[in-house]
Amino acid sequence: MVIAIIGSGAMGSLFGGRLKSAGNNVTLVDVWEDHIQTINNNGLIIENPTKRDVIYISACLPGDLQKPPDLMIIFTKTIHTESALKDVQSLISDQTTILTVQNGVGHDRIIARYFDRSKIIHGVTTYPCHILGPGHVRTEEEGTIKIMTLDGRHRQMLSDVDRLFNSAGLNCEITPDVTVAIWEKLAFNAALNGMTTVLRLPVGEIDRVDDGRDLVKKIVDEAVEVANRMDIAISKSRILSTVSMAFRAHKDHKPSMLQDVLSKRKTEVDFINGAIVREAKALGFSVPANETLYRLIKVLEATYLKKE
Amino acid sequence: MVIAIIGSGAMGSLFGGRLKSAGNNVTLVDVWEDHIQTINNNGLIIENPTKRDVIYISACLPGDLQKPPDLMIIFTKTIHTESALKDVQSLISDQTTILTVQNGVGHDRIIARYFDRSKIIHGVTTYPCHILGPGHVRTEEEGTIKIMTLDGRHRQMLSDVDRLFNSAGLNCEITPDVTVAIWEKLAFNAALNGMTTVLRLPVGEIDRVDDGRDLVKKIVDEAVEVANRMDIAISKSRILSTVSMAFRAHKDHKPSMLQDVLSKRKTEVDFINGAIVREAKALGFSVPANETLYRLIKVLEATYLKKE
Numbered sequence: 001m002v003i004a005i006i007g008s009g010a011m012g013s014l015f016g017g018r019l020k021s022a023g024n025n026v027t028l029v030d031v032w033e034d035h036i037q038t039i040n041n042n043g044l045i046i047e048n049p050t051k052r053d054v055i056y057i058s059a060c061l062p063g064d065l066q067k068p069p070d071l072m073i074i075f076t077k078t079i080h081t082e083s084a085l086k087d088v089q090s091l092i093s094d095q096t097t098i099l100t101v102q103n104g105v106g107h108d109r110i111i112a113r114y115f116d117r118s119k120i121i122h123g124v125t126t127y128p129c130h131i132l133g134p135g136h137v138r139t140e141e142e143g144t145i146k147i148m149t150l151d152g153r154h155r156q157m158l159s160d161v162d163r164l165f166n167s168a169g170l171n172c173e174i175t176p177d178v179t180v181a182i183w184e185k186l187a188f189n190a191a192l193n194g195m196t197t198v199l200r201l202p203v204g205e206i207d208r209v210d211d212g213r214d215l216v217k218k219i220v221d222e223a224v225e226v227a228n229r230m231d232i233a234i235s236k237s238r239i240l241s242t243v244s245m246a247f248r249a250h251k252d253h254k255p256s257m258l259q260d261v262l263s264k265r266k267t268e269v270d271f272i273n274g275a276i277v278r279e280a281k282a283l284g285f286s287v288p289a290n291e292t293l294y295r296l297i298k299v300l301e302a303t304y305l306k307k308e
Numbered sequence: 309m310v311i312a313i314i315g316s317g318a319m320g321s322l323f324g325g326r327l328k329s330a331g332n333n334v335t336l337v338d339v340w341e342d343h344i345q346t347i348n349n350n351g352l353i354i355e356n357p358t359k360r361d362v363i364y365i366s367a368c369l370p371g372d373l374q375k376p377p378d379l380m381i382i383f384t385k386t387i388h389t390e391s392a393l394k395d396v397q398s399l400i401s402d403q404t405t406i407l408t409v410q411n412g413v414g415h416d417r418i419i420a421r422y423f424d425r426s427k428i429i430h431g432v433t434t435y436p437c438h439i440l441g442p443g444h445v446r447t448e449e450e451g452t453i454k455i456m457t458l459d460g461r462h463r464q465m466l467s468d469v470d471r472l473f474n475s476a477g478l479n480c481e482i483t484p485d486v487t488v489a490i491w492e493k494l495a496f497n498a499a500l501n502g503m504t505t506v507l508r509l510p511v512g513e514i515d516r517v518d519d520g521r522d523l524v525k526k527i528v529d530e531a532v533e534v535a536n537r538m539d540i541a542i543s544k545s546r547i548l549s550t551v552s553m554a555f556r557a558h559k560d561h562k563p564s565m566l567q568d569v570l571s572k573r574k575t576e577v578d579f580i581n582g583a584i585v586r587e588a589k590a591l592g593f594s595v596p597a598n599e600t601l602y603r604l605i606k607v608l609e610a611t612y613l614k615k616e
Contacts, residue, residue: 198506199607208614211606218600288596292526298519299507306516 001164004029004069004091006084007076008059010129013039013137015073015170017046020057022168027069028059029088036060038135045136062087071161072098074111078271081107085114094119097157101125101145103256104271105186106278108150121161123147124181127170144171148178180227183234186272187223188242191216193257194273194293198300200258204251215289216243219273222287226280261297264304269297309472312337312377312399314392315384316367318437321347321445323381323478325354328365330476335377336367337396344368346443353444370395379469380406382419385564386579389415393422402427405465409433409453411564412579413494414586416458429469431455432489435478452479456486488535491542494580495531496550499524501565502581502601506608508566512559523597524551527581530595534588569605572612577605 001024005016008028020026028044030036039059046053062084068091076084081102085092098111099121108122127143145165149158158174165172175181195206195215206212220239227234246253260267273294280287309332313324316336328334336352338344347367354361370392376399384392389410393400406419407429416430435451453473457466466482473480483489503514503523514520528547535542554561568575581602588595 195604195607198604200508201607201611205611206607209606209610211603212610215600215603215607218596288526289600292523292597292600295519295523296503296506298517299503299509299514299523302517302520303509303513 001025001071001160002067002069003027003071003073004065004088006062006072006074006088007080008035009075009077010131010137011125011127012073012075013044013131014046014127014129014139015075017044017053017055017057017137018168018170019164020055021053024164024168026057027065027067028057029062029065030059031062032134033061034134042135045132047132047136047138049140065091067091068093068096070095070097071164072096074098074100074102076102078102078104078107078268079266082110082113085111089114097121097161099123099147099161101147103185103189104268105182105275106271112150117151118149118153118155119157120150121147121158122150122182123175123178124185126185142171144173146173146175146178146181148175152176177233179232180234183223183227183232184239184242186275187220187227187234187239188246189255189257190223190273190276190290190293191219191239191243192246193255194219194269194290194297196255197257197261197267197269198293198296200261202251202258203246203253203255207247207251216240218289219293222280222290223276225285226276226283226287229283229285230279257297261300266305267297267301269294269301273297309333309379309468310375310377311335311379311381312373312396314370314380314382314396315388316343317383317385318439318445319433319435320381320383321352321439322354322435322437322447323383325352325361325363325365325445326476326478327472328363329361332472332476334365335373335375336365337370337373338367339370340442341369342442350443353440355440355444355446357448373399375399376401376404378403378405379472380404382406382408382410384410386410386412386415386576387574390418390421393419397422405429405469407431407455407469409455411493411497412576413490413583414579420458425459426457426461426463427465428458429455429466430458430490431483431486432493434493450479452481454481454483454486454489456483460484485541487540488542491531491535491540492547492550494583495528495535495542495547496554497563497565498531498581498584498598498601499527499547499551500554501563502527502577502598502605504563505565505569505575505577506601506604508569510559510566511554511561511563515555515559524548526597527601530588530598531584533593534584534591534595537591537593538587565605569608574613575605575609577602577609581605 003026005012008030036059043054101123125145129139273290311334313320316338344367351362409431433453437447581598584598
């Protein structure tokens, strides 16, 4: 199978590197020239607490991708989904399957402008990974991947992708109700990413006072209400227990949205809290805590984005 | 009239200095020893864009105030109201009138534990003033003071205080519906102080995007709803026009609540957004935007207050 990873930051590199190590034909695609050049010259380093692999894998800029892939895995930040697809549009054929396990909700609609829904696999992953520098990523522990076709039908290519991942040591499972997992991660991110970003504080600080924990519950409540009205049976208690685990295990973690603000980059808030606000509005009700966070983060973004 | 200013930071010093200049017997009371010592040794400097006065006025610690005053003007931060009154409790008699034009809502109930309601004058002021250092304050422009007795009855002492202020060059007026002015300032502060504090950005940054201005409107809307249900006829359009003026004229201003967070001090949020939340709860409804801001600020406070 010819595989292209569209957007090869931390997660794209991890997935691409593992798939390549397992003997697949993989190309990493990204707009970060230093990263690409380093990978092509020296290989991609993937390290974890117990080992360090150097993987020789080809990498290129979006415009330089030549071969139409059988599988595109899109791993850009959610906000760059559309521009990334535009860049590789000429290589998309009826044979191309696309997979997204990006954060948030709403990007599947963007992907469906470029791909037939029967060719789209969506899902969610808990693999943690971060960039240490060009051509160098680090992962702390193993995670899971849950996938399903966007149209909800079992298809051969879904089983193929599942097998592909597992044979590369990536723990994947086909999950018919994957939207539950997607929305539970969304609710978790809305609470922790949203709050840490506004507060510009790591995860553990939210846990210091009742007001912090209460606000988490309120944000999750709102997300649960939206999901339930969309007939997505997400579980408040399951989300809150993941939050509690994060409070214990990831005290000092600065979620990606907070890192974006600290580095003055555009955040994914439109696909996190913003998505909850949009879906609620479409259903005719309001989610004021998410909306307040959303607007605060839009103001924060505006202070640095418009200045540039 | 023997006057004691309880809490002589920027505003207390400005009011005290002006009253002293006009020939009154005034003592500044504060817990900041450097400030007191400097004033006693060198006088109090009050400067504005056109002049600089040095006023010889006595200042002391709360425990050192000897003479029972006829008028106490309380100018501590709202959160320190109760502890300040405790400190001077032994000097409060039936003859003592107390005046508060402090920020926020809710401290009048605290004062009413120490004073008969007929002896309390409350109100609001727009005088801007800040501390430049011990014994040194600066004001940029003139403001207004609006006052009324807490029980709503015209009394001799109300006219006396009004005359006292005006004869010291402080623009005061008796305003029978002063709670309207108090709540309009509260709504203004809830929006601008609350938002700038969470965002840790000056006033003008909120004005950069629709989301910022929309959130201001939402916060003001909620305050208006609370006030109106309490039969306080505050005007949304009047508040929003004051906000617009602040966006234009005070772009770079960091409101006191933000300054408190930047200096890791306890903020007045319990008497601003927190007061709106409490009053709404008492009336049986919710004000989610104010509540979200309130909780975020409580988390921010907790990060530095508990650590000390």
